[in-house]
Amino acid sequence: MLNGFRTAKRIALIACAMLVASCSSPKEEAAQPRSEFDIGWSIYAGWMPWPYAQQAGIVDKWAKKYDLKINFVQVNDYVESVNQYTAGKLDGVTVANMDALTIPAAGGKDTSAIIVGDYSNGNDGILLKGTDQLSAIKGRDVYLVELSVSHYLLARGLESVNMPLSDVNTINTSDADIAGTFSSPDISAVVAWNPQLSTMAEQPDANLVFSSADIPGEILDLLVVDTATLEANPNLGKALAGIWYETMGIIMEDSEQGQEARAAMAKLAGTTPELFEQQLSTTYLYGKPADAVAATTSPDLITTMTRVRDFSFAQGLFGQGARSADAVGMSFPGGKTLGDEQNITLRFDDTYMQMAADGAL
Known part of the structure; x- marks a missing residue:
């Protein structure tokens, strides 16, 4: 991944502290319907479609369709972006699957992965x-x-x-x-x-x-949002899916428009088009929503997340209060779960990707 991607000891300390805090604090009030949202992102090849979409007017197009205002906020430090999301300063964030589990989810923040964007394929x-x-x-x-x-x-x-x-x-x-x-x-x-x-x-x-x-498909890059916010504002999920897949349709084209879009993403990432193309070559983008849905509903995802959570628990990333790898519950499409069903805080939700696949956005 790109510069500043992870600070390991900070991850462990933050996850531990937030787990303790979540266990001792009252349940948060239900989120309310609203119209403006902030989504955090940091520089990584697989996440550059988001700021490009903002620059190209695609974000505004889909936001207006659902009477929303969506702000994509760059955070220079990746871990800090995830921390800000976990603290409630952002409504969503770009994050890797392992970090979604060990920071917000392990900290008690109910989080939904609504876009499975890519996996590291040599990065x-x-x-x-x-x-x-x-x-x-x-x-x-x-x-x-x-x-x-x-x-x-x-x-x-x-x-x-x-x-x-x-x-x-x-x-x-x-x-x-x-x-x-x-x-x-x-x-x-x-x-x-x-x-x-x-x-x-x-x-x-x-x-x-x-x-x-x-190990294809194991290091996943996601867009996650606060579950309560999503439940109160489902149009946010629709708009984000619309933004992502319209952008994918452009940047994956072997055309002048596609080349211009990738060059624009390279500039936003602070690198050259040639180096950015190299990074994209080792990033497997799920450009079509049906492919992302297939990956999210595959039993392979549960196998992957089992490996990730077992490793995370063994390294102490669930905090001192976690007695087993099952401490943090996860849910998957089709009603499948992993870990503590009474403490599900990471949800792989294919709803909006499926709507995109069905042309129902």
Whole structure:
């Protein structure tokens, strides 16, 4: 993922604090119907369609259709954007599936994932020097942002070669420092996301030995909204789905309009069209609503979220009050659930994607 994507220890501390707070505070009052909403976003290839849509007038078009005003608010720090959403300062936010679970959901904020936008398809990876075999990682110091998606990817990679996490020594390194760290001849193993991953992969003797392309569909990028707000304002969900899929229809075109749209997104992301195209090439966008619905209703999503929640619980990301991986409940289309059915705080809701697929927006 892009710069500033995760600060691991902050995630753990925030999730723990918010879980305690949610257990001791009274239930929030029901949300009320209203007409203006704030949606947070941060820079990442798969989320740039949102600010582009705002710039291109697509946001206003769909907002006006439902008599709404929707403000897309850029937050420079990814974790801070999720924190602001969790604190109620934003009505929705762009977020990865693991972080939706470990920050707002684990903190007791009932959250609905209404757009499953993409999955990392090579944006995250493990690099080793001196070998192209992942099994050679055994016994090495591995530099990464601990307790992040990089840590999850490392666990999945080691699992693929029948190795536990204890076979390596992880060293917490910020995403801002990791590229410079890997340039040292003494550092031979890193896990990172783009653009740092691509930069490090160009170093002599660097080999990509495992990536998110090896676990397709597991590192998901979502648009989530506050569940109570959505229930009180279903037109918000309709407008957001309309915005997303109209934008997808433009940016995925192999046409002059599509190229211009992607170039505009690159500028908004602070990069060149060429580098942005590279990032998109390792981002699997669900451009058609029917494909996103299929991914959301697939049993594979429950399998993925089981892995994610088990890893998160094992790393202490559910807070000190969580006694098992079932502590945070999740729901999926078709009435399926995972974890505590009395504490469902993360909901994968395909309602609005399905409406888009049916042409019913």
